[in-house]
Amino acid sequence: MTEILVLAGSARRDSFNRRLARCALDWLQEHTSATCTEVDLAKFEMPLYDADLEASRGIPETVVRLAELFARADGVVLACPEYNASITPLLKNTIDWLSRVKRDDGSFVAFAGKSAALMSASPGGLGGLRGLVHVTQILSALQVVVLPQQLAVARAHEAFDADGRLVDPGTRERLDAVLGAFMKLVTAIRHLS
Numbered sequence: 708m709t710e711i712l713v714l715a716g717s718a719r720r721d722s723f724n725r726r727l728a729r730c731a732l733d734w735l736q737e738h739t740s741a742t743c744t745e746v747d748l749a750k751f752e753m754p755l756y757d758a759d760l761e762a763s764r765g766i767p768e769t770v771v772r773l774a775e776l777f778a779r780a781d782g783v784v785l786a787c788p789e790y791n792a793s794i795t796p797l798l799k800n801t802i803d804w805l806s807r808v809k810r811d812d813g814s815f816v817a818f819a820g821k822s823a824a825l826m827s828a829s830p831g832g833l834g835g836l837r838g839l840v841h842v843t844q845i846l847s848a849l850q851v852v853v854l855p856q857q858l859a860v861a862r863a864h865e866a867f868d869a870d871g872r873l874v875d876p877g878t879r880e881r882l883d884a885v886l887g888a889f890m891k892l893v894t895a896i897r898h899l900s
């Protein structure tokens with residue numbers, strides 16, 4: 708059974724990226740038989756990474772729990788807000804902590820052999836697209852295969868209806884194309900490993 712994690716790189720209550728992640732989750736549940744798990748980073752509080760803290764107290768229990776969820780999954784759909792043309796501190800800190808959880812052979816428990824689909828939503832005109840360049844680079848360094856097709860939702864404050872659905876048919880089509888390609892990638896990577 709294929710397992711997919713869906714998460715937003717924002718813990719903000721009314722986060723646009725949380726809404727976009729939910730649209731991706733709805734799509735996956737409607738169009739695939741994958742087991743999908745929505746991860747709310749607000750429920751995985753962790754301190755700012757500090758090597759001294761890790762040395763004295765070890766890896767926090769929330770990090771270990773999240774790493775276990777990642778380890779079980781074949782792929783991850785990430786909706787990433789853009790801060791100053793880059794990744795949010797919340798998402799970077801989460802990835803940094805997760806990268807500290809390793810197997811005996813040094814491989815990354817949370818990331819090795821995984822596929823990722825990236826999307827973003829922003830009130831701005833570029834939809835957070837520039838931040839995805841950095842997220843792609845970071846995840847690639849952690850041995851994640853990142854889908855080249857991505858979705859950036861511009862003018863996010865106008866992009867969702869009251870039920871959280873994407874208003875624009877073109878954006879819905881793009882979501883469809885990205886997630887369709889993602890599920891093919893996940894299947895191909897599963898056959899490789």
Ligand SMILES: Cc1cc2nc3c(=O)[nH]c(=O)nc-3n(C[C@H](O)[C@H](O)[C@H](O)COP(=O)(O)O)c2cc1C
Pocket residue numbers: 717718719721722723724725788789790791792793828829830831832833834835
């Ligand atoms: C520190 C900071 C930097 C930001 N930089 C950008 C930016 O470079 N590009 C952009 O499109 N939006 C930027 N924004 C606006 C965010 O896209 C906006 O706050 C968005 O709602 C955050 O995502 P969320 O709704 O999922 O929390 C920035 C916001 C903050 C707080």
